[in-house]
Amino acid sequence: MADVGTAPDLAARAREADTPRDCLVARFGSDRPLRLDAGVELSPFQIAYKTYGTLNAERSNAVLICHALTGDQHVANVHPVTGKPGWWETMVGPGRPIDTERYFVVCPNVVGACMGSTGPASTDPATGEPWGLDFPVITIRDMVRAQAMLLDELKIDTLFAVAGGSMGGMQVLQWAASFPERVFAALPIACATRHSAQNIAFHEVGRQAVMADPEWRKGRYLVEGANPRKGLAVARMGAHITYLSDAALHRKFGRKFQDRDNPTFTFDADFQVESYLRHQGISFVERFDANSYLYLTRAMDYFDLAADHNGVVANAFAGAQTRFCVVSFTSDWLFPTSESRAIVHALNASGARVSFAEIVTDKGHDAFLLDEPELFAIVRGFLDGAAKARGLKNGR
Amino acid sequence: MADVGTAPDLAARAREADTPRDCLVARFGSDRPLRLDAGVELSPFQIAYKTYGTLNAERSNAVLICHALTGDQHVANVHPVTGKPGWWETMVGPGRPIDTERYFVVCPNVVGACMGSTGPASTDPATGEPWGLDFPVITIRDMVRAQAMLLDELKIDTLFAVAGGSMGGMQVLQWAASFPERVFAALPIACATRHSAQNIAFHEVGRQAVMADPEWRKGRYLVEGANPRKGLAVARMGAHITYLSDAALHRKFGRKFQDRDNPTFTFDADFQVESYLRHQGISFVERFDANSYLYLTRAMDYFDLAADHNGVVANAFAGAQTRFCVVSFTSDWLFPTSESRAIVHALNASGARVSFAEIVTDKGHDAFLLDEPELFAIVRGFLDGAAKARGLKNGR
Numbered sequence: 067m068a069d070v071g072t073a074p075d076l077a078a079r080a081r082e083a084d085t086p087r088d089c090l091v092a093r094f095g096s097d098r099p100l101r102l103d104a105g106v107e108l109s110p111f112q113i114a115y116k117t118y119g120t121l122n123a124e125r126s127n128a129v130l131i132c133h134a135l136t137g138d139q140h141v142a143n144v145h146p147v148t149g150k151p152g153w154w155e156t157m158v159g160p161g162r163p164i165d166t167e168r169y170f171v172v173c174p175n176v177v178g179a180c181m182g183s184t185g186p187a188s189t190d191p192a193t194g195e196p197w198g199l200d201f202p203v204i205t206i207r208d209m210v211r212a213q214a215m216l217l218d219e220l221k222i223d224t225l226f227a228v229a230g231g232s233m234g235g236m237q238v239l240q241w242a243a244s245f246p247e248r249v250f251a252a253l254p255i256a257c258a259t260r261h262s263a264q265n266i267a268f269h270e271v272g273r274q275a276v277m278a279d280p281e282w283r284k285g286r287y288l289v290e291g292a293n294p295r296k297g298l299a300v301a302r303m304g305a306h307i308t309y310l311s312d313a314a315l316h317r318k319f320g321r322k323f324q325d326r327d328n329p330t331f332t333f334d335a336d337f338q339v340e341s342y343l344r345h346q347g348i349s350f351v352e353r354f355d356a357n358s359y360l361y362l363t364r365a366m367d368y369f370d371l372a373a374d375h376n377g378v379v380a381n382a383f384a385g386a387q388t389r390f391c392v393v394s395f396t397s398d399w400l401f402p403t404s405e406s407r408a409i410v411h412a413l414n415a416s417g418a419r420v421s422f423a424e425i426v427t428d429k430g431h432d433a434f435l436l437d438e439p440e441l442f443a444i445v446r447g448f449l450d451g452a453a454k455a456r457g458l459k460n461g462r
Numbered sequence: 463m464a465d466v467g468t469a470p471d472l473a474a475r476a477r478e479a480d481t482p483r484d485c486l487v488a489r490f491g492s493d494r495p496l497r498l499d500a501g502v503e504l505s506p507f508q509i510a511y512k513t514y515g516t517l518n519a520e521r522s523n524a525v526l527i528c529h530a531l532t533g534d535q536h537v538a539n540v541h542p543v544t545g546k547p548g549w550w551e552t553m554v555g556p557g558r559p560i561d562t563e564r565y566f567v568v569c570p571n572v573v574g575a576c577m578g579s580t581g582p583a584s585t586d587p588a589t590g591e592p593w594g595l596d597f598p599v600i601t602i603r604d605m606v607r608a609q610a611m612l613l614d615e616l617k618i619d620t621l622f623a624v625a626g627g628s629m630g631g632m633q634v635l636q637w638a639a640s641f642p643e644r645v646f647a648a649l650p651i652a653c654a655t656r657h658s659a660q661n662i663a664f665h666e667v668g669r670q671a672v673m674a675d676p677e678w679r680k681g682r683y684l685v686e687g688a689n690p691r692k693g694l695a696v697a698r699m700g701a702h703i704t705y706l707s708d709a710a711l712h713r714k715f716g717r718k719f720q721d722r723d724n725p726t727f728t729f730d731a732d733f734q735v736e737s738y739l740r741h742q743g744i745s746f747v748e749r750f751d752a753n754s755y756l757y758l759t760r761a762m763d764y765f766d767l768a769a770d771h772n773g774v775v776a777n778a779f780a781g782a783q784t785r786f787c788v789v790s791f792t793s794d795w796l797f798p799t800s801e802s803r804a805i806v807h808a809l810n811a812s813g814a815r816v817s818f819a820e821i822v823t824d825k826g827h828d829a830f831l832l833d834e835p836e837l838f839a840i841v842r843g844f845l846d847g848a849a850k851a852r853g854l855k856n857g858r
Contacts, residue, residue, distance in 0.1 A: 104727035203727035263711035263735045264703065270736040271700045273729065274743070275671055278692035296674035304667045304700050307660060312795075315659035321766060329764055331500035331599035333669065333756060337763065339659045340666040347670070360729060367733065368725055370717060399708075399795075 079180065079355060080196060080288060084189050086114045086175075086182025087146040089139050092219045100177065100212050103205040103368075110191065113216045114182025115139050115174040118158065119166035121222070127458055128222045129164055129449075130213065131173040132230030132237035134435075135362050136302075136354060138181040141173045142166070147181075147353045156437055163446040168453070169226060174216055176209040176237075178362055180355035183212070187288060187355040198357060199285035206233070206369045210240045214248070226456060227449060229253035231434035232401065233362065236369050239409065242390070243371060243382040251452040253445060255393040256434045258405035259379045259412065260370035265400060268308055269363040272301035276356050285357050298356045299347030306346045311397035311430030315339060371412075379408070380415035389455070390420040391448040393441065395433040421448065475576065475751060476592060476684060480585050482510045482571075482578025483542040485535050488615045496573065496608050499601040499764075506587065509612045510578025511535050511570040514554065515562035517618070523854055524618045525560055525845075526609065527569040528626030528633035530831075531758050532698075532750055534577040537569045538562070543577075543749045552833055559842040564849070565622060570612055572605040572633075574758055576751035579608070583684060583751040594753060595681035602629070602765045606636045610644070622852060623845060625649035627830035628797065629758065632765050635805065638786070639767060639778040647848040649841060651789040652830045654801035655775045655808065656766035661796060664704055665759040668697035672752050681753055694752045695743030702742045707793035707826030711735060767808075775808035782809075785851070786816040787844040789837065791829040817844065 085091075092113045094100065099109030116139040121128060131141050131154065138145075142152040142159045158164045158171055175183035178201070186201040193200075217225070228241045228249055235257025242252045261269075276282055279297025283290050307315075319339035323329065326336075335341040375381035390413055394406035403424050413420040425440045427433045434441065481487075488509045490496065495505030512535040517524060527537050527550065534541075538548040538555045554560045554567055571579035574597070582597040589596075613621070624637045624645055631653025638648045657665075672678055675693025679686050703711075715735035719725065722732075731737040771777035786809055790802035799820050809816040821836045823829045830837065 199729075203725075203729075260717060262708060263715045263717065263733075264706075264708040266717070266733050267703045267711060267735050267739055268700075270731075270733075270739055271696060271703065274699060274740070275674075275696045277729075278671075278696050279674065280676060300667060300671045300674050300696065303670060304664075307663045307667065310660075312658060312660040312798075315663060319659045321656060321659065321662070321769075333595075333599075333673075333760065335666075337659075337662050337666075339663050343663055343666055344670070364729065373717075402708075 079187060080189070082147065082182065083180050083185065083187035083196075083355070088143065089114050089116050089182060091115075091182060092216050094215060098215065100208065100215065102202050102208045104202045106202050108177070108184065108202060111177065111184035111212070112182070113174050113177070113212055115172060115216060116141060116143065118142055118171040119169055121170040122458075125222055126224065126456065127169050127226050128217075129169045129171050130217070130225050130228040130241070131158065131164070131171060132213075132228065132234035133173060133176065134230070134232040134234045135366065136350070137234070138179060139173045139175045140181075141171070148349075153435060157442065157445065163442045164229065164449065168458070169449075172217075172220065172222075174213050176362070177212045178204045178209070178358060178365060180358040185355070186285070186357035186361055196288040198288065201357070201361065203364055204361060205365050206236045206240050207244060207374070209365065210237055210244055213237070213241075214245055217248070224248050224250060226458065227251040227253060227452060229255070229445070231255035232257055232431065233366050236366065239371060239382075242386060242388050243375075246383070246386045246388055249388045250456055251449070252388050252390045253393070253448065254390070254409065256395055256398055256401045256431055258401050259372060259382075259409055261367050262405075266367045268305065269367055272305055273360050273363060275300040275304070276360060282356060287356065294356045295351040298351045298354070298359060301359060302350040303343045303347040306343060308400045309430060309432045311399065311428055313397060313428040314430050317428065379412035383413055383416040383418050386413075386416060386418045388418065389452055390418060391444065392420060392422045393434075393444060394424050395429065395431070396424060396426045397428045398431040398433065400431040475583060476585070478543065478578065479576050479581060479583035479592075479751070484539065485510050485512050485578060487511075487578060488612050490611060494611065496604065496611065498598050498604050500598045502598050504573070504580065504598060507573065507580035507608070508578070509570050509573070509608055511568060511612060512537060512539065514538055514567040515565055517566040518854075521618055522620065522852065523565050523622050524613075525565045525567050526613070526621050526624040526637070527554065527560070527567060528609075528624065528630035529569060529572065530626070530628040530630045531762065532746070533630070534575060535569045535571045536577075537567070544745075549831060553838065553841065559838045560625065560845065564854070568613075568616065568618075570609050572758070573608045574600045574605070574754060574761060576754040581751070582681070582753035582757055592684040594684065597753070597757065599760055600757060601761050602632045602636050603640060603770070605761065606633055606640055609633070609637075610641055613644070620644050620646060622854065623647040623649060623848060625651070625841070627651035628653055628827065629762050632762065635767060635778075638782060638784050639771070642779070642782045642784055645784045646852055647845070648784050648786045649789070649844065650786070650805065651837075652791060652794050652797045652827055653805075654797050655778075655805055656768060657763050658801075662763045664701065665763055668701055669756050669759060671696040671700070672756060678752060683752065690752045691747040694747045694750065694755060697755060698746040699739045699743040702739060704796045705826060705828040707795065707824055709793060709824040710826050713824065775804070776811035779809055779812040779814050782812060782814045784814065785848055786814060787840065788816060788818045789830075789840060790820050791825065791827070792820060792822045793824045794827040794829065796827040
């Protein structure tokens with residue numbers, strides 16, 4: 067990719083990883099290590115997070131938002147790196163379905179990411195250099211464990227709700243499994259109890275694209291002043307196709323040529339869809355760390371609730387008092403409805419209270435991030451009902 | 463990709479492109495140029511091809527096989543580069559559905575490929591160096607035009623049948639559109655009348671993966687002694703996922719670990735599906751030219767029968783006497799059944815004789831290359847009927 071744009075300012079990225087802007091940071095010293103599934107401890111570490119709204123006196127109106135693979139804590143504010151709106155402003159804010167006038171919203175950057183929570187781009191205190199591949203491989207359960215420590219820090223005993231889509235939905239399920247007594251209501255959207263072989267395959271292609279870039283330098287690019295931006299852009303382009311649907315691509319681009327009527331008979335971006343994908347790749351590398359991409363895709367690949375519970379997903383939710391609302395989208399082929407039905411069946415088998423909605427849309431997996439009125443109505447309705455059951459006054 | 467294998471012998475590849483082994487070569491001198499859709503002429507050029515069986519006295523029992531993107535002329539014999547069986551030995555051979563005891567089978571390597579027909583790895587006679595990106599961008603129609611010239615050379619006026627899957631199926635449709643009077647029966651399998659936006663998108667990711675590799679050297683790797691094998695391997699890995707189905711990947715690999723019971727918490731190929739994909743990538747670069755991959759994917763992207771016929775596919779087949787058998791596979795999401803139905807509707811609209819079969823299988827797009835008894839039965843039955851109508855004695 068010859069035209070992948072200017073090199074991001076790597077020093078700025080490293081700064082963002084250690085001292086992120088426009089957010090809060092909870093620091094956990096050597097007395098409070100994060101125990102990881104890999105069998106090691108991460109210590110010290112930090113969690114960058116955003117909050118919106120006000121915690122009520124009973125500390126009972128907190129909603130935890132879990133972000134997806136390439137998301138971050140900037141749910142409902144201008145992003146400090148890209149200058150773009152928050153990734154879920156349609157869902158979270160005053161008067162929105164997750165109403166910040168009623169609920170206290172907390173969104174942490176996950177461990178392993180690159181926007182201020184400890185990850186491979188953060189400085190390893192033992193060396194004074196970025197962790198790179200010396201950072202331990204983390205899991206969805208590790209992310210949730212760290213989030214629980216953040217809630218301890220915030221003195222929030224029980225979450226009114228936890229919500230998220232895609233990798234965020236995996237965290238929601240893991241929350242319900244790991245800390246059932248701390249979750250009153252759970253909203254896993256467009257996710258699954260385990261990553262499928264096809265999804266692992268797509269992730270592996272993305273990782274190989276990054277690692278094939280000689281600028282990746284075996285993960286030491288930050289130290290060596292290199293930047294695997296071409297490899298990361300290719301990874302993003304491939305992944306982006308899986309976030310959309312065939313129908314949506316057809317509706318948006320079809321076979322339309324870019325700025326012309328006829329083919330050029332070259333390898334330029336002749337078709338609009340090529341141009342669009344190249345833009346997705348280029349803009350992604352300006353805000354995301356290549357090693358974080360490796361770690362977070364790996365965490366998703368490892369996610370398998372059944373494997374963690376003697377092969378039976380229902381065991382993960384045994385005796386759960388949490389009320390669930392599971393949502394899928396008809397055109398999502400990355401996390402198809404069948405995966406959400408499997409969640410529902412497991413919840414039914416464990417006797418949990420669960421509602422389920424499959425939303426008809428051609429927007430594919432990304433529908434959870436887009437303007438989907440039916441999704442908004444479902445989330446609002448579910449939270450209203452849960453707030454009543456929880457005895458929240460005006461939701462507070 | 464650190465372990466992409468040893469570098470293929472580039473000198474051997476260049477030799478294979480100019481003087482291919484184990485096949486015939488038709489050479490077209492400056493008096494017989496190939497007119498290309500790009501508006502230029504390719505001259506001189508050559509077509510490498512294989513034949514199986516015997517042409518009858520009436521020269522009426524010829525079956526043209528059109529190969530797919532990464533296929534070649536070695537349909538039913540040991541491949542001279544890989545040492546593996548031919549790619550369609552289950553379909554073509556003595557007693558097989560395309561029975562070489564009845565039919566004279568011809569399979570040319572397409573123009574733009576790298577197994578002996580003129581393509582970007584061939585020597586440009588004007589410079590004495592490999593064409594590289596100076597090779598003109600070609601189309602499916604160009605491939606078919608070159609094949610027609612080969613048939614002229616072989617003095618075969620009318621094909622008894624033309625058959626192929628995927629890009630091969632596109633050529634079959636183009637044959638029926640460009641030379642209806644030369645095609646008695648046509649078997650387009652797992653294909654479409656135009657490449658979809660999603661398919662263009664996947665191809666573009668593959669091209670970008672190749673071009674992102676610094677070893678690609680703007681296409682001059684053969685001249686400069688470089689080899690973009692990492693980029694090409696990534697492209698192949700991504701494409702390979704689209705040839706299979708989610709269900710097939712789940713059945714074959716699921717979430718099984720490679721040679722162990724538990725995750726390693728590293729970026730090694732932990733899952734069997736990762737290991738399998740890496741193998742696909744590595745073995746592909748040993749037999750395929752990276753620039754050819756760019757050219758052939760581009761040709762597929764440009765394919766759009768409707769655009770060539772005033773926006774109406776049916777116009778492409780107006781007055782066709784050819785009898786068609788269209789085949790799709792239920793789990794093929796690259797060329798889904800809806801695309802084959804569109805072919806059938808266009809053929810119906812143009813009054814052509816057409817039968818259609820959708821075969822139930824979980825094997826995805828690759829089903830056309832695999833052991834699919836129903837496919838074999840359909841092809842055999844269709845050809846038997848056509849042979850009777852054609853008046854072939856014992857098929858000869």
